[in-house]
Amino acid sequence: MKRTIALFTLLLVPFAQAADPRPPSQIIAKAPAEHWRTVDTENMLYLDLERGRVVIELADAMAPAHAANIRALAREQFYDGLNVYRVIEGFVAQGGDQSGAKPVKHGKRTIPAEFSRKNVPAEHFTPLPGPDGYAPQSGFIDGFPAARDPATGESWLVHCNGAFAMAREQDIDSGGTEFYAVIGPAQRYLDRNTTVFGRVLEGIEVLQQLERGDKAGGILENPQNNRILRMRVAADVPQKERQQIEVLSTDSPSFAELIAARRNRPEDWFVARPNYVDVCSVGVPSRQKSSQ
Amino acid sequence: MKRTIALFTLLLVPFAQAADPRPPSQIIAKAPAEHWRTVDTENMLYLDLERGRVVIELADAMAPAHAANIRALAREQFYDGLNVYRVIEGFVAQGGDQSGAKPVKHGKRTIPAEFSRKNVPAEHFTPLPGPDGYAPQSGFIDGFPAARDPATGESWLVHCNGAFAMAREQDIDSGGTEFYAVIGPAQRYLDRNTTVFGRVLEGIEVLQQLERGDKAGGILENPQNNRILRMRVAADVPQKERQQIEVLSTDSPSFAELIAARRNRPEDWFVARPNYVDVCSVGVPSRQKSSQ
Numbered sequence: 399m400k401r402t403i404a405l406f407t408l409l410l411v412p413f414a415q416a417a418d419p420r421p422p423s424q425i426i427a428k429a430p431a432e433h434w435r436t437v438d439t440e441n442m443l444y445l446d447l448e449r450g451r452v453v454i455e456l457a458d459a460m461a462p463a464h465a466a467n468i469r470a471l472a473r474e475q476f477y478d479g480l481n482v483y484r485v486i487e488g489f490v491a492q493g494g495d496q497s498g499a500k501p502v503k504h505g506k507r508t509i510p511a512e513f514s515r516k517n518v519p520a521e522h523f524t525p526l527p528g529p530d531g532y533a534p535q536s537g538f539i540d541g542f543p544a545a546r547d548p549a550t551g552e553s554w555l556v557h558c559n560g561a562f563a564m565a566r567e568q569d570i571d572s573g574g575t576e577f578y579a580v581i582g583p584a585q586r587y588l589d590r591n592t593t594v595f596g597r598v599l600e601g602i603e604v605l606q607q608l609e610r611g612d613k614a615g616g617i618l619e620n621p622q623n624n625r626i627l628r629m630r631v632a633a634d635v636p637q638k639e640r641q642q643i644e645v646l647s648t649d650s651p652s653f654a655e656l657i658a659a660r661r662n663r664p665e666d667w668f669v670a671r672p673n674y675v676d677v678c679s680v681g682v683p684s685r686q687k688s689s690q
Numbered sequence: 691m692k693r694t695i696a697l698f699t700l701l702l703v704p705f706a707q708a709a710d711p712r713p714p715s716q717i718i719a720k721a722p723a724e725h726w727r728t729v730d731t732e733n734m735l736y737l738d739l740e741r742g743r744v745v746i747e748l749a750d751a752m753a754p755a756h757a758a759n760i761r762a763l764a765r766e767q768f769y770d771g772l773n774v775y776r777v778i779e780g781f782v783a784q785g786g787d788q789s790g791a792k793p794v795k796h797g798k799r800t801i802p803a804e805f806s807r808k809n810v811p812a813e814h815f816t817p818l819p820g821p822d823g824y825a826p827q828s829g830f831i832d833g834f835p836a837a838r839d840p841a842t843g844e845s846w847l848v849h850c851n852g853a854f855a856m857a858r859e860q861d862i863d864s865g866g867t868e869f870y871a872v873i874g875p876a877q878r879y880l881d882r883n884t885t886v887f888g889r890v891l892e893g894i895e896v897l898q899q900l901e902r903g904d905k906a907g908g909i910l911e912n913p914q915n916n917r918i919l920r921m922r923v924a925a926d927v928p929q930k931e932r933q934q935i936e937v938l939s940t941d942s943p944s945f946a947e948l949i950a951a952r953r954n955r956p957e958d959w960f961v962a963r964p965n966y967v968d969v970c971s972v973g974v975p976s977r978q979k980s981s982q
Contacts, residue, residue: 487895488851513962529821531966559780559875568959583851583875583970587955590962603779606898663879667860670805670882674823676968678875 419664425656426646426683433650435541436687437599437643441465442632443472444641445493445601447482448625449608452579452601453632453641454562457542459522460555461512461595464564467574468595469631471505476575477629482608485624486616488582491605492565493626494575496617508574511566513590514554518546523553524648526657528674532556532586536677538648542597543677545589555594557585558678562596581606584678599643599684642687656680711956717948718938718975725942727833728979729891729935733757734924735764736933737785737893739774740917741900744871744893745924745933746854749834751814752847753804753887756856759866760887761923763797768867769921774900777916778908780874783897784857785918786867788909800866803858805882806846810838815845816940818949820966824848824878828969830940834889835969837881847886849877850970854888873898876970891935891976934979948972 420428437455445452456465471477480500482493522539523546530536533545539553543561546553555561561580566573579598598605611618618624632640646653660675712720729747737744748757763769772792774785814831815838822828825837831845835853838845847853853872858865871890890897903910910916924932938945952967 487898528823531820531822531968532964570961586971587952587960587964587967589964591960603902606779610895660879668879668883669862672824672879672881675879676823679878 419659419662420655421663421665422656422659425652425659429646429650429652429683433647433652434644434685435647437632437645437684439633439640440469440631441596442599442643443468443596444628444630444632444635445477446627446629447604447608448627450601450604452604453599453643454579454596455541455599455643455645456562456596457540457555457594459540460515460518460542460544460553461593463509464512464593464595467505467509468577471502471575472629472631473634474503474505475628476500476502476505477626480626481618481621482605482624482626483611483618483621484578484616485581485605485608485610485618487610489580489585489616490578491581491608491624492576492578492616493624494565494577496621502575506574508572511570511573512593512595513570514552516551516553518553521649524653526675526677526680527661530677532589538653538677538680538682541645541648541682542594543680543682545677554590555597556677557588557594558597559584560598560602561585561594562598563588563592563594566592579605586678597682599645600641644685644687646683648682653682656683711951711954712947713955713957714948714951717944717951721938721942721944721975725939725944726936726977727939729924729937729976731925731932731934732761732923733888734891734935735760735888736920736922736924736927737769738919738921739896739900740919742893742896744896745891745935746871746888747833747891747935747937748854748888749832749847749886751832752807752810752834752836752845753885755801756804756885756887759797759801760869763794763867764921764923765926766795766797767920768792768794768797769918772918773910773913774897774916774918775903775910775913776870776908777873777897777900777902777910779902781872781877781908782870783873783900783916784868784870784908785916786857786869788913794867798866800864803862803865804885804887805862806844808843808845810845813941816945818967818969818972819953822969824881830945830969830972830974833937833940833974834886835972835974837969846882847889848969849880849886850889851876852890852894853877853886854890855880855884855886858884871897878970889974891937892933936977936979938975940974945974948975 484492564573776784856865
């Protein structure tokens with residue numbers, strides 16, 4: 399008889415959980431320490447503008463040449479004193495060397511495209527259920543919104559709000575120094591047309607508050623109003639000026655619970671629940687590391 | 691013989707068009723006058739903030755009670771001197787009477803929800819091909835991004851960037867005066883949980899440049915920095931201060947061509963084309979009427 403009760407109790411547990419799901423805010427607040435990953439300071443950029451700091455995580459595993467190049471450029475202080483010279487409402491903010499004349503020392507002016515990667519191990523990809531019109535499958539790779547094509551084995555990072563990518567000319571290998579960030583709605587049609595090599599962890603509002611361009615293509619008449627004070631690799635900044643940031647691991651149980659709660663919001667306020675969430679609407683949580 | 695040539699020529703026309711598709715910018719620039727519709731000034735609101743003007747088109751056909759109520763509130767100058775008191779980065783800007791104490795004269799404090807409508811005629815819905823994870827079908831109704839469920843006959847407006855909607859408390863019929871606009875990425879999980887009753891035609895950047903809230907829920911400590919100078923119905927403004935705005939008709943051949951071009955960008959620069967566009971990424975073009 400005891401055994402039967404125990405079995406019944408065990409069977410009940412999943413139902414009890416399903417009947418009492420937690421809202422996203424609670425899942426994030428209560429996620430245990432081991433579900434968070436500390437961002438490697440070698441993969442973290444500080445882009446300091448007049449209006450504040452933008453913190454970027456580089457996707458070193460998905461675009462190693464682009465990550466290495468922007469680290470080299472930041473270390474030679476290439477971006478310091480340049481501008482975010484192209485800002486288009488609801489689209490992107492683009493910065494770097496508009497003139498193309500500033501000498502590059504250790505970094506490279508152009509690097510081959512890294513639009514996608516083959517053979518990202520399946521366990522590095524956390525798939526989302528449900529359709530994605532832009533790709534056979536979408537989900538997350540190590541904290542970055544991503545997509546994959548199981549037929550070809552290709553994986554790529556996608557253009558959600560905050561995507562950090564490299565502008566290019568007609569030639570697919572012509573980018574290298576002119577970065578952009580998606581400051582508005584997702585721009586998924588750009589997926590695999592440029593190299594996405596990071597994402598904005600903090601300070602997207604700093605980019606959004608920049609002056610918009612007035613000329614064709616969003617180019618600013620006076621780009622010095624959007625001046626880049628400096629860009630630094632976080633590892634190079636003295637410890638006490640460094641922000642330590644944690645990202646909720648996209649392969650953790652807390653993140654799986656978050657996806658479920660985003661698909662069907664459990665709060666009583668909701669009367670319609672779509673049983674769906676798209677890759678750009680999940681939001682990968684990040685926070686300042688509390689122990690610092 | 692002539693007849694055969696003529697037939698052959700006719701057959702070739704669609705192929706010639708398909709082989710030489712136009713990019714979105716050209717489709718919009720070249721759309722003939724009869725593909726544009728002038729926004730009814732009774733359905734147009736001017737929300738004037740310190741930083742500039744936000745122009746909103748009301749979806750009178752989809753949410754007639756909400757459209758009528760905000761017209762009444764604008765006409766009694768209810769919003770003048772109130773604030774956009776809640777601004778959340780990447781989410782919404784909400785304005786109105788935070789105190790709930792300002793007397794309402796001709797408008798109503800609360801009105802029944804208009805989350806969706808039954809029996810919108812099929813010819814008023816321009817469907818998008820391809821999947822939409824949030825709804826059985828998505829597309830456009832008279833210029834507004836929308837969704838529908840053919841099984842129930844329900845149609846509703848969706849939360850893309852620029853959606854203009856009514857905040858509410860727990861009770862679904864508790865909204866009436868506190869409007870919000872989506873200032874960042876789409877928030878589709880809110881669809882059918884609030885009444886979307888318009889969209890921002892111009893000036894979304896004015897809302898995006900507002901000060902963000904610092905307290906819980908994005909509430910501003912000093913909302914008077916985001917003060918509403920006035921809200922007016924365009925029809926009530928002297929002709930010479932009025933902006934006449936046209937919207938590309940979403941049931942026009944130009945809009946159909948625009949959808950096709952957004953699904954597969956024809957410009958040579960693109961090397962990957964998803965053969966897809968989601969309802970929030972099409973962008974319904976609007977412009978100042980040139981003859982004014």
